[in-house]
Amino acid sequence: MGQIEDLRLLVVIVDCGSISKAAAQLRIAKSAVSRRLGLLEDRFGTVLINRQPGMWRITDTGKELYQRAVGVVGDVDEITADFAQTSQTIEGPLSISVPQEFGIVFLRRFLIEFSLRHKNIQLQIEFDNRPVNLARENYDFAIRVTLQMENDTNAKHIGETRHRLYASKSYLDENTAPTSAQELKNHPLLNYGGAKRAEWEFLDDKGKPVIVAFKPVMSSNSGVYLADAARSGLGIVRLPDFVGQPACARGDLIEVLPDLKQAPLKIYLIHSEKRRLNRRMRIFAEEMTVECSNQTGVQNRW
Amino acid sequence: MGQIEDLRLLVVIVDCGSISKAAAQLRIAKSAVSRRLGLLEDRFGTVLINRQPGMWRITDTGKELYQRAVGVVGDVDEITADFAQTSQTIEGPLSISVPQEFGIVFLRRFLIEFSLRHKNIQLQIEFDNRPVNLARENYDFAIRVTLQMENDTNAKHIGETRHRLYASKSYLDENTAPTSAQELKNHPLLNYGGAKRAEWEFLDDKGKPVIVAFKPVMSSNSGVYLADAARSGLGIVRLPDFVGQPACARGDLIEVLPDLKQAPLKIYLIHSEKRRLNRRMRIFAEEMTVECSNQTGVQNRW
DNA sequence: CCTTACCGTTCGAATAAGGAGAACCTGTTG
DNA sequence: CAACAGGTTCTCCTTATTCGAACGGTAAGG
Incomplete structure (x- = not known):
């Protein structure tokens, strides 16, 4: 034996x-x-x-x-x-730190449905705009949306999204739309973030990075707010898909320079290395992965 | 499976x-x-x-x-x-801290025979008179001979010995031997240890402790040396059995007040709690236990 | 002193588990 | 297209493991 x-x-x-x-x-x-x-x-x-x-x-x-x-x-x-799935249902607390807008726009439905599927899970969702320290604060998971992650075994690439440029119809009616990345400098630009000077990075046809440096007419750490500002005709804004696409769908904004290539934003699900995955954490990670695959089309060929 | x-x-x-x-x-x-x-x-x-x-x-x-x-x-x-006894022979290093005299007199034969039985063991024996810090210094085992040990799960009571009083024949010829513990004060006393004042504890008929405080005429942390001093007729010495008995057997010393009861000295084999027992350590402990049982008559009914 | 109760061991019969090997399926490679 | 490599599935078979009953021993209690 x-x-x-x-x-x-x-x-x-x-x-x-x-x-x-x-x-x-x-x-x-x-x-x-x-x-x-x-x-x-x-x-x-x-x-x-x-x-x-x-x-x-x-x-x-x-x-x-x-x-x-x-x-x-x-x-x-x-x-x-x-x-082991001794009991089909999972239960217990589960705490997640999610970037404000990504969470609200992209994950709202998923988190609610997850909560409904697993009624005995006490889901605690913290919306943060700053990366939280997983080790110190006691989160099971955090989600990061960045260009590139340092290689972390505890980070799982669960999806991708990208930036696009948007402006309101009214703005485009009154101004000639830019035809290249360089021409963006002649337009008022709205930037996500707090810096007085900002840079947007694009990729040219050969994949080489093209950097546009500018002084934003408006800065905010709220993409939704920026979208609203752009909708009022303030200028051209760069937004991640999960903010821009809904606004676009509503007709609030129109995409500018849709053929301009931009490096994809990667979405990571990370967890503290100190904490070991228990069953409910694993199930959350799995369902989250599936959800993101569906929404972003990233094939997770297992 | x-x-x-x-x-x-x-x-x-x-x-x-x-x-x-x-x-x-x-x-x-x-x-x-x-x-x-x-x-x-x-x-x-x-x-x-x-x-x-x-x-x-x-x-x-x-x-x-x-x-x-x-x-x-x-x-x-x-x-x-x-x-598992995959191989019958054990091998590797094994380090032990042993009290000077106890080790030399009581264990010498055992340690040599152990070394002969297990030729692939590199036995490192440190003779120390001060209790070593097992955790800091890297010993597998240490042996302590004390009256009573604080309750330590890593300490194993492997045997007992006792103190006896001795004097040389010449001394007893020239002086009247004491007939009670109290009378000891009238004799020159040799004490193991470094203190200027010393106390010897005896037990009366009812088991109550009787304490004799005195100023030793000679102090040493070497029992063998004290035995030699007493042999020269310096006075009465208190020695643990493993020092006194051989001297007695050789005729160097004669026991004084043999009926006086004294609390037994307990012999412990201790090991660091941080270190886990491996096979060679276990075998050493076992053979050591058997050896001490044989010599001291402490029954280790398993 | 004998009885009862409890404990652990041993034995043969019944049973369940794990492995072997062939047949099969499916992509890959030359 | 055929050979190949890798994984699965099936049946058969060997073995390990369990069960239950019988046995020997100690301890407590009338």
């Missing part, structure tokens, strides 16, 4: 202080318990438990083995609990 | 990157490997490895499980290595 099962047997016997009781607890015949303990002792070539009638005493070696066995058996049980 | 064996299977498969290779390495039919992996996936209700022909990719869940499995499988292997 398996090594772990033998160790577990020893643990139960020691805990029960008797072979009979151990057999009762394990719901197997005591003969089996006796025999397996004997086999274990044979394998280790030592007496683990001294059990002459009337004297029941664990050997020093037995004690030592017991100590170690308890640890490793506990580990295995933990793994089993985290991976 | 056992849980650990399944986890080990997963580890091997992942390491090999293929079911066929894993089967080859494990020297079992690949059908068995395939079946067991399938069973494992069933049990966990997840796909661990996606293995359509031409596409072999470990699932995220699989990766996570693999990480954990590696750890616990390693633990089990370590336990097996430390306990």
Whole structure:
């Protein structure tokens, strides 16, 4: 029989202080318990438990083995609990840090549906615009939307999105639309972020980066607000798809220079390296991955 | 099959990157490997490895499980290595801190014979008179001889010895031997230790402690030296059995007040709690225990 | 002193688990 | 297109493991 099962047997016997009781607890015949303990002792070539009638005493070696066995058996049980689907439903707390706009626009539906699917999960969603420190603050997961992530084993690339340029119809009626990245400088530009000077990076036909540096007429760390501003005709704005596309669909904004290539924004699901994935975390990660694949078309060929 | 064996299977498969290779390495039919992996996936209700022909990719869940499995499988292997008698001979370094005189007198023979029995053990014996810090200095074991040990799970009571009073024949010829503990004060006393004032504790008939405080005419942290001093007729010395008995047997010293009761000295074998017992440490501890039982008569009824 | 209760071991019979090997499917390669 | 490599599935078979009953021993209690 398996090594772990033998160790577990020893643990139960020691805990029960008797072979009979151990057999009762394990719901197997005591003969089996006796025999397996004997086999274990044979394998280790030592007496683990001294059990002459009337004297029941664990050997020093037995004690030592017991100590170690308890640890490793506990580990295995933990793994089993985290991976086996003993109960179909998952439960417990789950805390996630999500970038404000991405979360609200892109994930709102998913998070609500996830919550409905798993009613016993207490989902705590923190909307943050600054990257949170996963190790210090106690989040299970965080989502990052950046150009490129430093190689992190705890980061999973779950999707992509991209920036596009938008302006309102009224603006485009009153101004001649730009025909190249360079011409953008002649337009009032709205920038996501707080810097006084900003840079937008595009890719030319050969994939080389073209950088447009400018002073934004308006800055904000809210893409939705910028979209609204652009809708009022303030100028041209660069927005990630999950903000721009809905506005575009509503007719609020019109895409400018749609053929201009831009490096994709990558979406990562990250989790603290210290924290091990339990079942509910795994399921969240899985469903999240599927959701993002569906929405962004990133094939996760498993 | 056992849980650990399944986890080990997963580890091997992942390491090999293929079911066929894993089967080859494990020297079992690949059908068995395939079946067991399938069973494992069933049990966990997840796909661990996606293995359509031409596409072999470990699932995220699989990766996570693999990480954990590696750890616990390693633990089990370590336990097996430390306990199973794969090879009858033990080998490797073994370092012990022993009190000077106890070690030399009481253990010399045992340590030499142990070394002869296990020729592949590099036995390093440090004779110390001060208790060493097991955690800081890197000893496998240390031996302590004290009246009473604070309750330490890492301390094993392996034997007992006791103090006795001795004097030389010449001294007893020239002086009247004491007839009670109190009368000791009228004699020159030799004390083990460095203090200017010393106390010896005895037990009266009812087991109550009787304390004799005195200024020793000679102090030393070497019992053998004190024995030699007493042999020259300096006075009465209190020595543990392992120093006094040989001297007595040689006729160098004669026991004084043999009926006076004294609290037994307990002999402990201790090891660092941080360090786990491996096979050679366990065997040393066992043989040491047996040796001490034989010499001191402390029954270790297992 | 004998009885009852409890414990652990041993034995043969019943059973369940794991492995072998062939047939099969499916992409890949030359 | 054929050979090949990798994985799956099926049946058969060997083995390990369990069960239950019988046995021997100790301890407590009338």
